[in-house]
Amino acid sequence: MPSTARRPVVALVLSACTLMATALFAAPVGSAQPTSSSSTQPSGSGRPSAPGTSGADEPDDKTSAPPSSACTNREAPPPAVTESENPAPGERAPAPLPVPEKPLGGDRMGECGLVLPPNSDSPPATVTADSWLLADLTSGAVLAANDPHGRQRPASTTKVLLAVAVARELNPNATVTATQEDVEQECTCIGLRVGGQYTVQELTQALLMASGNDVANALARQLGGQANALRKMNAVAKELGAQDTRAVTPTGLEAPGTSTSAYDVALIFRAAMKFSVISEAFATPRIDFGANSGKGTVPVLNDNRLLESYRGALGGRSGYTDDALHTYVGAAERNGKKLVAVLLRGEAQPLPIADQAAKLLDWGFTIPEADANPVGQLVAGAPQANTNEPQTSTSGAPDDEAGASTASQPTAMNRAFGNVGGPITAVAAVGVLAAMVLALRSRRARAARAKRMAQQQAQF
Structure with a gap:
């Protein structure tokens, strides 16, 4: 197949791959991306971030809570003085509940x-x-x-x-x-x-x-x-x-x-x-x-x-x-x-x-x-x-x-299939499919042309 015939197919395949890569790796993460419940990053409330909160991008409020180090019971009650909260043999105590980044109620x-x-x-x-x-x-x-x-x-x-x-x-x-x-x-x-x-x-x-x-x-x-x-x-x-x-x-x-x-x-x-x-x-x-x-x-x-x-x-x-x-x-x-x-x-x-x-x-x-x-x-x-x-x-x-x-963590894949990545990925998929069809047709055309040339040579 002449190089001029292969160029459109190659270009289409490259374009489809580029679109797929864009959808997978360049989709915006957004402010809803959860953070680990064990994070100790300070916030305006003085409490660590937790999954599912939406206030991570808001500016700190100077009138909000003091530094988290002052909140001695922000994650769990004070240590127990009895054995009532000791886990049973072979078990472990549940992790503390996540602490919301912005305190409920103001x-x-x-x-x-x-x-x-x-x-x-x-x-x-x-x-x-x-x-x-x-x-x-x-x-x-x-x-x-x-x-x-x-x-x-x-x-x-x-x-x-x-x-x-x-x-x-x-x-x-x-x-x-x-x-x-x-x-x-x-x-x-x-x-x-x-x-x-x-x-x-x-x-x-x-x-x-x-x-x-x-x-x-x-x-x-x-x-x-x-x-x-x-x-x-x-x-x-x-x-x-x-x-x-x-x-x-x-x-x-x-x-x-x-x-x-x-x-x-x-x-x-x-x-x-x-x-x-x-x-x-x-x-x-x-x-x-x-x-x-x-x-x-x-x-x-x-x-x-x-x-x-x-x-x-x-x-x-x-x-x-x-x-x-x-x-x-x-x-x-x-x-x-x-x-x-x-x-x-x-x-x-x-x-x-x-x-x-x-x-x-x-x-x-x-x-x-x-x-x-x-x-x-x-x-x-x-x-x-x-x-x-x-x-x-x-x-x-x-x-x-x-x-x-x-x-609940957003990955490259589920970001790609979100509100923005979904249409891009669909276009990429159609492009890949079209490239595969064109490549197959080109291969069949080359085979048919070779067969005709062989038949013509046999006649001479």
Whole structure:
């Protein structure tokens, strides 16, 4: 074949290859490219970048959080003092949850110390909690806080998250039969009787009023077993935007990977109070509950000490473990304003944790024009851009974050087949196909020409 005949084919093949290379290697990455959840690169919020966030290209805000080195609990709660969070032999503890680059609820929610509105008085000195938050229950406006996204342990405030999953999944009139597994739970316990039958509503009331761990286990079984219950609890947390929260037991007792924050507890409590079965349980001083003897009933009293002693109290839930220390979430209403207070990792001195919450609520009701100058906002749901949070496994703990992050990393190939690379790649593919057809036709033409020349030579 003459060189002039080969040139168009060669040029077409080269053009097709050039287009394919452009699509594969020159497609723009874009600002949505995830970063490793373990990155410690500083940002405007003072928190490391995490998969799925979209604020990496925004300028730093001089009023945002202090340097990340000051946020001692930005990734995980303080070290445990017991062995409750030691992994079982042959297992490993889940990696800490990714820390969003931009703190949920506003830049100031990323600060690690006191977060106060302008010209406000100092909060009560009797508040000992390492992390606390005060917010308007109706609007979600955060009035004040201290290390709101600092990661802590929830203790029995986890039962509020369990109650939300129950309220969404189960018929309150459904019957639950208690088992030996329920009554063998580490207490505090209500006193379920093996074979005893209770309604979901009765168990929910006992869960929120008196923090029964036997009741929590029974409700988790009704949700499909502990693994499924934890999966559903973590799905609720994710849907609400509670990015610091990982439920590892339905009771709030610790296990490897446990995590929450004052911001998240307030977020979950606000959602919970929209269910009448939950808000009514919080506000109920006493119910008659089936006795574990099987004969008659016994009283179950609401152990929230503010319910009857604090004017306008709407209810709440306290908790304690050796690792979590004292925790509390509760709400009150005065003059048409509803506030929620969360305290995590508090001491019982100089006042019990519920009384510290009362002091914090008193102070919150006096903050002038608090709604006009909020320091943050309880979000109404998970941010749309945050699509790379780890999924919960059947054990209730998120799958390996590294695996989840790797699965979402953009590669040269999936960039090529994106919005821009797709059309380019399609053109390249058509060019390659056309080049192959032309090359085949050229080869056949050369063969036919050679055959004719051979026949002509044979005649002579």
